[in-house]
Amino acid sequence: MAEPTSQALPGDAELLAALERAVDEVFSSMVFAFEALAEHRSPVATLEKIGVRASFDREAVVEFRGAISGQVVFRCTADGAHDIARGLLMLDDSTALAVEEVNDALKECANMVTGHVKTNVLDPLGKFDLSIPFMKDVGAQVPGPACGALVYRLQQGLVSVELWRRDVPLHS
Amino acid sequence: MNKVLIVDDSATMRKIITRVLRQAEIPCASVVEAGNGVEGMARLASDPDIDLILSDINMPEMNGVDFVKAVRATRAKESLPMIMVTTEGGEAMMNNALALGANGYVTKPFTPESIRAALEAYLG
Numbered sequence: 001m002a003e004p005t006s007q008a009l010p011g012d013a014e015l016l017a018a019l020e021r022a023v024d025e026v027f028s029s030m031v032f033a034f035e036a037l038a039e040h041r042s043p044v045a046t047l048e049k050i051g052v053r054a055s056f057d058r059e060a061v062v063e064f065r066g067a068i069s070g071q072v073v074f075r076c077t078a079d080g081a082h083d084i085a086r087g088l089l090m091l092d093d094s095t096a097l098a099v100e101e102v103n104d105a106l107k108e109c110a111n112m113v114t115g116h117v118k119t120n121v122l123d124p125l126g127k128f129d130l131s132i133p134f135m136k137d138v139g140a141q142v143p144g145p146a147c148g149a150l151v152y153r154l155q156q157g158l159v160s161v162e163l164w165r166r167d168v169p170l171h172s
Numbered sequence: 173m174n175k176v177l178i179v180d181d182s183a184t185m186r187k188i189i190t191r192v193l194r195q196a197e198i199p200c201a202s203v204v205e206a207g208n209g210v211e212g213m214a215r216l217a218s219d220p221d222i223d224l225i226l227s228d229i230n231m232p233e234m235n236g237v238d239f240v241k242a243v244r245a246t247r248a249k250e251s252l253p254m255i256m257v258t259t260e261g262g263e264a265m266m267n268n269a270l271a272l273g274a275n276g277y278v279t280k281p282f283t284p285e286s287i288r289a290a291l292e293a294y295l296g
Contacts, residue, residue, distance in 0.1 A: 115259020
């Protein structure tokens, strides 16, 4: 059971703004080039409408649970996932990476961003738990309303960082 | 020179921490790794030369808080410096880890400077 909180729960706009600050800090300090796209801060439904989601081939997820529950989803093109892995590991474009290495880097990136949101926005509301980051089948439906998505162009690929609200048991 | 044990379920993060230790010019003779608290305890039991532990908190099997408890319950390791390296910088979580016997913490994402500041007092 989530602990009761006397504070007003954050709305979607506040959560998305916190997500954007987290992405900015993690991406800039973990050394990879990124640029917000024109679709930046568009709702997920809009992304799907314009067909951006269709080109994404892997997803890393971290769930949070407390006074509000949901998940942060990193949806990447293949190149975008490699950009993140190479950035985190400070490798050049010529270095080959195994799928496991790319997925692990993507999960760790999602973990850092979600941890930043938890520390700065969720923790003041009461006790929150984060799941261990995990990979999800591409295209699997995420139940519940999406707060929105932040879409970034990386060195060669794209990443959509999405925030969804829902109330389901934590993945473990 | 020092031997550092890095405990984190992410191989990526273990590599990043190892790299940052070098960038921060921390004088490490060697770095050894474990993927969670259970593996960390096994590594400590088999390697008596470890001088310092850097540990994540959110890990499967045995998380970082339980790992601190387990290390501190081991008499031979009760004074071994432990620094938590975590995405969760919340005050309650950190106070809990410190109360159980952690010596300090660094929040991810970190810089060579923040790692150096956290470790300086403990490494020769």
